[in-house]
Amino acid sequence: xxxxxxxxxQPIHPSEAEGVARExxxxxxxxxxxxxxxxxxxxxxxxxxxxxxxxxxxxxLAGLLGGTLVYLxxxxxxxxxxxxxxxxxxxxxxxxxxxxxxxxxxxxxxxxFLTRQKWRxxxxxxxxxxxxxxVVCAGIYPGFHVGRFWMVWFLAPIPNANxxxxxxxxxxxxxxxxxxxxxxxxVLFWYVGLIPDLATLRDRAKAKLAKVLYGxxxxxxxxxxxxxxxxxxxxxILAGISTPxxxxxxxxxxxxxxxxxVPGWHTTIFPPYFVAGAVFGGFAxxxxxxxxxxxxxxxxxxxxxxxxxxxxxxILLTGTIVGYAYIMELFxxxxxxxxxxxxxxxxxxxxxxxxxAYYCMFFCNVISPQVFWFKKARLNLWVVFIVANxxxxxxxxxxxxxxxxxxxxxxxxxxxxxxxxxxxxxxxFLGTFGLFMMLFLxxxxxxxxxxxxxxxxxxxxxxxxxxxxxxxxEKRRAAAxxx
Amino acid sequence: MSENRTTPFAxxxxxxxxxxxxxxxxxxxxxxxxxxxxxxxxxxxxxxKAMGLGKSWLSTCSLIGGVTGFLTALSxxxxxxxxxxxxxxxxKPTNLSTIPAFFPVMFELTILFTAxxxxxxxxxxxxxxxxxxxxxxxxxxxxxxxxxFILVIESRDPKFRKERTREFLEEIGAGEIELLEA
Numbered sequence: 143x144x145x146x147x148x149x150x151x152q153p154i155h156p157s158e159a160e161g162v163a164r165e166x167x168x169x170x171x172x173x174x175x176x177x178x179x180x181x182x183x184x185x186x187x188x189x190x191x192x193x194x195x196x197x198x199x200x201x202x203l204a205g206l207l208g209g210t211l212v213y214l215x216x217x218x219x220x221x222x223x224x225x226x227x228x229x230x231x232x233x234x235x236x237x238x239x240x241x242x243x244x245x246x247x248x249x250x251x252x253x254x255f256l257t258r259q260k261w262r263x264x265x266x267x268x269x270x271x272x273x274x275x276x277v278v279c280a281g282i283y284p285g286f287h288v289g290r291f292w293m294v295w296f297l298a299p300i301p302n303a304n305x306x307x308x309x310x311x312x313x314x315x316x317x318x319x320x321x322x323x324x325x326x327x328x329v330l331f332w333y334v335g336l337i338p339d340l341a342t343l344r345d346r347a348k349a350k351l352a353k354v355l356y357g358x359x360x361x362x363x364x365x366x367x368x369x370x371x372x373x374x375x376x377x378x379i380l381a382g383i384s385t386p387x388x389x390x391x392x393x394x395x396x397x398x399x400x401x402x403x404v405p406g407w408h409t410t411i412f413p414p415y416f417v418a419g420a421v422f423g424g425f426a427x428x429x430x431x432x433x434x435x436x437x438x439x440x441x442x443x444x445x446x447x448x449x450x451x452x453x454x455x456x457i458l459l460t461g462t463i464v465g466y467a468y469i470m471e472l473f474x475x476x477x478x479x480x481x482x483x484x485x486x487x488x489x490x491x492x493x494x495x496x497x498x499a500y501y502c503m504f505f506c507n508v509i510s511p512q513v514f515w516f517k518k519a520r521l522n523l524w525v526v527f528i529v530a531n532x533x534x535x536x537x538x539x540x541x542x543x544x545x546x547x548x549x550x551x552x553x554x555x556x557x558x559x560x561x562x563x564x565x566x567x568x569x570x571f572l573g574t575f576g577l578f579m580m581l582f583l584x585x586x587x588x589x590x591x592x593x594x595x596x597x598x599x600x601x602x603x604x605x606x607x608x609x610x611x612x613x614x615x616e617k618r619r620a621a622a623x624x625x
Numbered sequence: 626m627s628e629n630r631t632t633p634f635a636x637x638x639x640x641x642x643x644x645x646x647x648x649x650x651x652x653x654x655x656x657x658x659x660x661x662x663x664x665x666x667x668x669x670x671x672x673x674k675a676m677g678l679g680k681s682w683l684s685t686c687s688l689i690g691g692v693t694g695f696l697t698a699l700s701x702x703x704x705x706x707x708x709x710x711x712x713x714x715x716x717k718p719t720n721l722s723t724i725p726a727f728f729p730v731m732f733e734l735t736i737l738f739t740a741x742x743x744x745x746x747x748x749x750x751x752x753x754x755x756x757x758x759x760x761x762x763x764x765x766x767x768x769x770x771x772x773x774f775i776l777v778i779e780s781r782d783p784k785f786r787k788e789r790t791r792e793f794l795e796e797i798g799a800g801e802i803e804l805l806e807a
Contacts (some may be wrong), residue, residue, distance in 0.1 A: 174666055174772035299701055307705035309712050311719070316729035324735040327740045334744065338667075342770040346769060346785070361748070364753035365769045366662035367672050374668050374682035376747040383687075387650040387736045394729055598772075601669035604643055 166295070167261055169443045174598050181590045181597075182346055183341075184439050190589060192438060193465070197583045203576020210570045211286065219289050220565045228549040228561035231285040235541045236364045236571055238395060239420070239423070240280035240578075242416075242537060243320065245388055246424025248328055252384035255377075256354035261452055263596035264444045268435065269428045270332040271589070276427070276580040277325045279574040284317070302415025313397040318529055320394035327387055331380045337363050338595040345392075392420040399544065406548040407472065415467035421538035422460035422507070425453050429530040431582060433523055451520045457533060458514035459569060464540075465508035482553070489551050495560055496547040503543050506536020634759045634807035636790055638767050638799035643669045645798055650675040652797040653776065660782040664760075664769035672802040679703075685748050690742020691735050698734035702727040758759040765803045 168177070213220055224231030228270050247269035254262035273279040278622035285294055285560045296302045344356035363369070393413035428448070438443040472491070473622040475483040491500050510532045520526065546561045585591070598604060640646040643665065650663055654677040663672060672780065675681070706727070711719040717726075748754065760777065761768045769775045776799065778790055787804070794802050 150807060178666075178771045299705075301705075301710075305710070307710050307712065309714050309716065310702045310706050310730055311717060311723060311726040315734075319733040321731045323737045327736060330740050330744050334747070338770070342666075345767045345770045357756075361753040363753065363760060363770075364760060365664075365666065367665065367676060368662050368678070369668070369753070370665070371673050371678060372669040372681045372683050372747055372750040375683040376743050379684060379687045379743050383736050383739050383743075385692075385734075387749075390729070390732060390736075394733075397729070560792045578686045602666070 158376045165446075165448050166598060166602050167444075167446070167448070168265065168602070169446055171602060172466050172494060173603065174601060177601070178342060178346075178594060178596055179442075179595050180440065181592050182343055184586065184591060185343060185588060186346070190438060193499065193583060193587070194580060200576045200579035200583060203573050204580045205576075206569055207282075207573025207577055208567050210573055211282075214286060214566060219286070221490065221564060223567055225387065225559070225561075226299060227552045227557050227559045228481050228546050230287075230545050230549060231561055232282045232563045232567040232571060234572065235538070235545050237280050237287075238281035238541045239538050240276045240283075241395060242392065242420035242423045242541075243415075243427045244273040244276035244280060244324075244328075244424065244622050245392060245420035246428050246497045247271070247276075248324075248331070248384050248388040249421055249424065250428070251331060252381040252388060255381040256542035257366055259452075261449055263600055264441075264446075264449055264592055265432060266596070267332075267335065267455075267589075267593045268432055268585075268591050269424075270328065270335070271591075272427060272431060272582060273328055273424075273579070274332060275578050275585075276326070276424075277328065278581065279322065279578050281321065281325070282574065292350040312399050313394065316394045317398055320391045325386060327380070327384060328524055331384055334373070334376060334380060335593055335596075337361060338365060339590045339593060340416055341365065342588065342594050389417055391621060392416040392493070401539075404548055405480070405482035406475075406490065410528060411470055411474070415464065415471075417465040418460045418467065419507075419537060419540060422457060422464055423533065425457050426530040426537070429453055429457075429526060430534060431532075434564050435586065439591070441585075441592065444597055445588075447521055450523065450526055451517075454514045454520040454529075456527055457530070458511050461507055461511035461533065465504075468508065486548060486551070490543065490547050495550060496543065498593070499539050500616060503536055503539035506532045507540060632807050633787065634805045635777050636785075637760070637763050637792060637803045637805055638776045638778075638794045639765060639768065640774040640776060640798065641800060643672075643774060646673050646776060647672055649776055649797045649799065652690045652793075654780065656784065656793065658782050658784050660779040660785075660799055663775075664766065664775040664777060666769060666774075669774075677716070681750070683743065683750055686746025686749075687739050687743045690746075691739040693733040693742070694738025695731055698731040699727070701734075702730060704726065712807050759805065759807055761775055763803055763805050765801060782805045 204467035215601075222231060222233065224233065247266070250262050250269045251266045254266075285291060288294060288297075297308070297315070299308055301307050318553035336361060340356050340360035344353060344360045347353040347356055393416065399407035400409060402408060432445060433450070436442060472487055475487040478484075488494075491497060510529050513525065513529060519529075550561055551558055638649075646665070647669065648661055650672055653661055656673065659738060662671075663676065665764065671704075684736075703724075707721070717723070722759050758768055765773070766775055766777070776794070778794070784790075791802060791804070
């Protein structure tokens with residue numbers, strides 16, 4: 143290796159040349175041109191039939207969502223099944239479910255960026271997009287749950303019609319600020335990441351309209367280092383502020399529960415437990431979406447088994463944290479010796495009307511990810527896909543367990559009730575899946591699903607310290623000379 | 626003044642790889658050029674040093690944004706809740722000691738304003754958005770967004786000479802060289 147290095151102008155330190163080679167993040171020594179072609183090709187070529195097969199039902203379901211919302215507003219929120227004592231039914235369950243899914247994107251982009259986990263480059267773009275679409279779906283629920291949708295502007299920090307200001311001590315108002323800030327900052331972060339890739343699409347675009355639109359959104363990006371160095375600083379700062387932001391959002395969501403005095407909700411474990419659960423559910427959704435995309439568009443060289451393996455490990459870790467939280471909640475309710483806490487959890491796990499939901503949740507979230515202790519399971523894409531979907535269900539059940547289970551048994555037996563969702567709520571939930579899928583499919587159609595510029599930065603050929611760098615470079619030179 | 630009606634805009638030179646471009650940048654820096662840049666498909670690490678560029682001070686914009694956001698939230702909450710219209714909900718008082726309940730909104734607005742300040746600062750620092758640029762007329766230059774490592778020396782540079790700069794670029798190992806007319 144030393145003699146090879148001396149023939150080139152780039153010295154390679156012998157220890158690096160002979161050191162332990164990490165598994166490459168992009169397989170088969172792909173070139174930059176290949177990366178550009180493959181990712182831009184998804185946007186430029188005709189979509190496969192399956193895209194249409196998924197897109198049309200998604201649009202119909204999104205239309206169904208619109209229809210149910212029109213029905214809801216024109217009739218009144220009484221068409222939902224929630225009432226006293228369960229005032230927070232599926233609306234809030236689904237809000238927390240979607241907002242939780244919307245955590246993986248920013249986690250992958252921000253936290254993994256700050257911790258220099260370079261494998262994030264292949265999955266961050268799609269996860270960020272997924273985040274945004276999940277937050278869009280989430281935002282619908284509290285918006286309509288307020289009852290009179292046309293009064294939603296009361297949430298904004300302006301005095302309302304009676305000159306009364308918002309109650310800034312209320313966790314529900316904190317939620318408004320947290321979720322809207324999260325959405326806005328996620329959009330900005332996503333867009334800043336897109337700029338260089340939009341420039342690539344602009345430079346390749348054939349159609350006039352495409353060139354104008356991509357050019358408009360690429361802002362005239364020229365990829366000069368005098369731009370890159372500020373760009374990289376901006377990206378670092380956005381990652382730095384998104385990290386506490388993503389942790390704060392689900393903490394604030396959990397404050398909706400934790401700052402109340404309802405037994406079963408009034409616990410200090412809620413913020414970390416919600417954040418771990420959100421990361422857990424978010425990664426499951428990333429896998430649910432990315433495994434088919436990877437297969438369908440031939441992205442196996444960029445989203446490798448290593449990526450799936452890493453995400454499966456994160457699911458295992460966060461799933462186990464969630465399991466710890468479930469058990470710790472039970473222990474604290476026993477240890478506190480509070481009669482009401484004890485009863486709340488007794489009803490939740492033994493004699494209440496929703497114990498089936500508790501065990502569904504426990505199986506899906508704590509037991510099923512344990513298969514990821516085995517490398518064989520992490521490398522089998524079918525196992526990963528199935529477990530990820532079980533986790534998606536489990537995280538929905540978690541929110542269901544927290545909300546109706548607790549509310550259905552109030553302090554006095556005379557206030558006890560049972561909640562089951564109405565058909566409107568069910569259709570609406572189905573509709574948000576349609577909206578989510580529709581937005582994600584449109585994203586695949588019009589924007590690069592993988593961060594092109596970032597992936598180029600982790601290619602083996604662009605790493606001068608890579609053991610094979612000299613060989614690769616000579617191979618490329620020979621190929622160019624042969625042409 | 627000269628027989629040539631058109632004036633050149635810049636020399637565009639392509640290099641084979643990031644390390645080659647890196648070393649070329651060192652030569653251009655040492656030759657004392659000022660109006661030049663390297664255009665790459667991805668940010669090449671360490672090339673700031675090879676170009677003689679320091680740290681990006683974009684972070685000052687972010688800091689100003691963050692402080693503005695924090696003060697905005699503090700005054701929004703304090704003026705409306707404590708001074709203008711104290712809302713006593715569930716018998717909870719509103720005064721200086723209730724500030725902890727105001728922390729979440731302060732935190733969120735700090736982040737929100739920082740993000741916007743960073744983005745606006747970025748646009749100002751890199752002088753974008755910009756609808757067009759003379760460099761886009763060059764097919765060689767446009768390889769930057771695919772797999773080209775491009776070095777551009779603009780004719781505005783006081784050291785720019787039509788012949789000498791081309792020779793210089795050839796010396797430092799440029800592949801294809803193009804003289805872009807403005």
